[in-house]
Amino acid sequence: MSDQPTEMAGKTKVAFSALLEKGKAYGPFDTDVTLPYNKVFTNIGDAYSSCTGAFTAPVAGVYYFTFFYHAGGKQASKLELFKNSEMIVMTSDHQSGSDGADNGGNAVVLQLRKGDQVYVRMAANSHVWAAENHTTFSGFLLS
Incomplete structure (x- = not known):
């Protein structure tokens, strides 16, 4: 199966899903x-780079x-x-001494x-949990 953008019934297929897996915070x-995001589950069209963390659109579209x-x-x-x-767009949560965990998206x-x-950037002085399949980035071509 090729990782290049594929065309099926006249429609180009592009999709990726990746996980940030570094074993800890x-x-x-x-x-x-x-x-x-270094653990790639799907990369149809080979448009996501786990080295850079960036998705590069192989075709124009939505x-x-x-x-x-x-x-x-x-x-x-x-x-x-x-x-x-x-x-x-962004997602965030403030530091709190009484809050054990945060989730966002x-x-x-x-x-x-x-x-x-398209890529996800983490702001200076913040962190995420990079273990146990929690932190993900995905995308796909609609049309």
């Missing part, structure tokens, strides 16, 4: 970092993206989804040109 870091995270509540968590260099439908990049 990931972050905090002194600067914003693009999350390298795409759906979603991302979720789990984190400890004693530190802040803030993830932002970018299209090229523009922040589109967001989703968006975007019109992309061929070559546009």
